[in-house]
Amino acid sequence: METTAELIGQDPGWIIALKGLIVFAVCILLTLMSVWGERRIVSIMQMRIGPNRVGKFGLLQALADGVKLALKEDLIPKAADRIVFIIAPIISATTCFMSFAVIPFTGKVNFFGHETAMQLTDLPVGVLYVLSIASVGVYGIVLAGWSSGSTYPLLGGLRSSAQVISYEVAMGLSLVAVFIYAGSMSTSDIVAAQDKWWYSVVLFPSFVIYAISMVGETNRAPFDLAEAEGELVGGFHTEYSSLKFALFFLAEYVNIIAVSALATTLFLGGYRALPGLGFTESWLGGWFTLFWFAIKVLGFFFVFVWLRGTLPRLRYDQFMKFGWKVLIPVSLAWILVVATLRTLSLEGAPQSVVVAFTGGIVLIVLAVSSLFDRARDKNEIAARDIGEVSEPSFPVPALPATKARLEDHV
Amino acid sequence: MIRLSLEIGQTQKPEAILFYILAPLSVLASLGMLVVRKAVHAALLLAWVMITLAIFYIALDAAFLGIVQIVVYTGAVMMLFLFILMLVGVDAPDSLTENIKGHRVVAIAAALGFGGLLISLIGRATLNHVSVGLAMANEPGNVQGLASLIFTQYVFPFEVVSALLITAALGAMVLAHSQKSAGARLSQRALSSARFRGDSLANAAGLPSSGVFARHNAVDVPALLPDGTPAKNSISGVLSARGDIQDPTQYALGSLPKVDDEGGDK
The missing domain is CATH 1.20.120.1200 (NADH-ubiquinone/plastoquinone oxidoreductase chain 6, subunit NuoJ)
Structure with a gap:
């Protein structure tokens, strides 16, 4: 059977151009739909109705908002660095589309009488390519913050750059386990390697770490510190208006879809149906695989909205502490385990050794966590002994007698 | 060439x-x-x-x-x-004055040295070597070929470089580290109980906000208490220390309309 790389390699120029155009159009359309979808879903969660005026069910609301944004006055602050101020949204809006080039949307399909796969190109380092594009995309946010010539955007830009550097490390580390198991960094190979088990099951810790860091990467609640409206007005885009603001808006939603698509590809078997259901390439293969892909990506999108509707924003120091002191050490330890297991099975170690190793790891994790719990319980008991809890725990004006007693204690 | x-x-x-x-x-x-x-x-x-x-x-x-x-x-x-x-x-545009002595000489020498190093390396890699070609070098795959070189033939230089980088990172952390006393920072819980269990409950709901006379930058104008005196604690401690406090009475209207007992203007 030929690989996807060979399949795509035979594409004539017009098919490549058409595919590129389709990917672009789908991204724009998805942005419009997902803005509407997010507002409707959040409104259901908050027991409101949400936008329902423009078009059927308010479906055209995002379009109307886009037109409104485009017609607004385009302001450039006097203190702004003009060139960088204009380049920043362009960087954000162009890079966000680029990661879709390596995402496999379908398996083998018949495209205007031509056998191909809906994937623009297949790089041997495809997943790293997506990471590199993401790291360039952040320049848009950081530069927007710097060039606005104002304090709040600068703080937003600073937060964003620190945030992205820390969470990209965790994200890259979570992908290492996938590379080790698939034996490849190409997106189509990774999808092909998941024909028996999805990596979200086999490599569950990696999946969790990736899912957390992808929310951090896209600046979405509860990690939207770069534009925290309660603290920084609008964060990095405070000074932006009109189409430039619309570009940031577009980039944010396209990025959500992009990281969801990558998560689908790496951990949920991409365009493949759930293994074991009996779907094959001949039975409901071809274009129907696009359906599976879309379902999974929209599922991730729903989780993004769900998180926003549920969780309050993290404090900045807690967020950084979580990234550096939890996510990165955990993924490092997990990579060690995965690499050892993989080597054992590749070198043909007997089953008993693999089982013993896995059992040993589980025991160590349990021991460490129980020690940790014990230490925490001890701390809590110590805190209680100081006598904070014996007093009523709600604020009441101190009675004179009580006050005297408190002073005795002191 | x-x-x-x-x-x-x-x-x-x-x-x-x-x-x-x-x-x-x-x-x-x-x-x-x-x-x-x-x-x-x-x-x-x-x-x-x-x-x-x-x-x-x-x-x-x-x-x-x-x-x-x-x-x-x-x-x-x-x-x-x-x-x-x-x-x-x-x-902050870069200051172009040189305050390190002999800066220029050292910079030029370092640049020349680095250039020489690069040229000699490129020369060593290209002269008197028959290139095997990309097809051969990438035979097991580009990434696999690179990995097997890094982790077999060049594993020692690779590890030395990583040790160097880690040393640099640790050095930077040591230099940037500042000693903080453990009790200096109170937790939110401690601050809250201090507010409610202190001698007075006057500030339990927070300090009064500044800027009753919002004529300009209102954070430096104290609020007025019911008896008309300025509330000192409505101004940030930093501003008080700097002496950046405006007198609220200077913003009072010249002659307030007199109000009679029934509430109408005279």
């Missing part, structure tokens, strides 16, 4: 077009780095040079190297640069 030009002559057409578009842009950007006055602009131009280099690597079939160049240099190193530059300040 002759072989080099021969090789350029053999470049395939799309690659040549790519090269002739990007190479001048890259050179212009590197020259611009020396000319522009703002440090952030120079950092941006440097990032652009790194991206064009990465594109060249990819065009030369070194996909892994190109991508890693973007992730590591553009994504991490330049981002840290920008982070520092932004901390330094938005409008």
Whole structure:
């Protein structure tokens, strides 16, 4: 059977151009739909109705908002660095589309009488390519913050750059386990390697770490510190208006879809149906695989909205502490385990050794966590002994007698 | 040199077009780095040079190297640069006065030395060597070939470099570390109980807000208490220490309309 790389390699120029155009159009359309979808879903969660005026069910609301944004006055602050101020949204809006080039949307399909796969190109380092594009995309946010010539955007830009550097490390580390198991960094190979088990099951810790860091990467609640409206007005885009603001808006939603698509590809078997259901390439293969892909990506999108509707924003120091002191050490330890297991099975170690190793790891994790719990319980008991809890725990004006007693204690 | 030009002559057409578009842009950007006055602009131009280099690597079939160049240099190193530059300040053009003695001489010597080093390395790699060709070098796959070289033949230099980097990182952490006493920072819980269990409950709901007379920057104007005296604790402690406090009475209207007992103007 030929690989996807060979399949795509035979594409004539017009098919490549058409595919590129389709990917672009789908991204724009998805942005419009997902803005509407997010507002409707959040409104259901908050027991409101949400936008329902423009078009059927308010479906055209995002379009109307886009037109409104485009017609607004385009302001450039006097203190702004003009060139960088204009380049920043362009960087954000162009890079966000680029990661879709390596995402496999379908398996083998018949495209205007031509056998191909809906994937623009297949790089041997495809997943790293997506990471590199993401790291360039952040320049848009950081530069927007710097060039606005104002304090709040600068703080937003600073937060964003620190945030992205820390969470990209965790994200890259979570992908290492996938590379080790698939034996490849190409997106189509990774999808092909998941024909028996999805990596979200086999490599569950990696999946969790990736899912957390992808929310951090896209600046979405509860990690939207770069534009925290309660603290920084609008964060990095405070000074932006009109189409430039619309570009940031577009980039944010396209990025959500992009990281969801990558998560689908790496951990949920991409365009493949759930293994074991009996779907094959001949039975409901071809274009129907696009359906599976879309379902999974929209599922991730729903989780993004769900998180926003549920969780309050993290404090900045807690967020950084979580990234550096939890996510990165955990993924490092997990990579060690995965690499050892993989080597054992590749070198043909007997089953008993693999089982013993896995059992040993589980025991160590349990021991460490129980020690940790014990230490925490001890701390809590110590805190209680100081006598904070014996007093009523709600604020009441101190009675004179009580006050005297408190002073005795002191 | 002759072989080099021969090789350029053999470049395939799309690659040549790519090269002739990007190479001048890259050179212009590197020259611009020396000319522009703002440090952030120079950092941006440097990032652009790194991206064009990465594109060249990819065009030369070194996909892994190109991508890693973007992730590591553009994504991490330049981002840290920008982070520092932004901390330094938005409008700080580089000072061009030299305050290190012999700065220029040392810089020129270092540049010449580094250039010589590069030329000798490139010479060693190209002269008297028969190139095996990309097809052979990439035979097990570009990434696999690179990995097997790094982790077998060059494993020692690789580890030495990583040890060096870790030492540098630790050094930076030690230099930047400041000793803080453990009890200096109160937790939110402690602060809250201090408010409610203290002697007075006057400030339990928070300090009074400033700026009753919001004529200009209202944070430096104290609020007025019911008896008409200014409330000192409605101003941030920093402003009080600096003496940046406005007198609220200066904003009072010259003659307030007298109000009679029934509430109407006289």
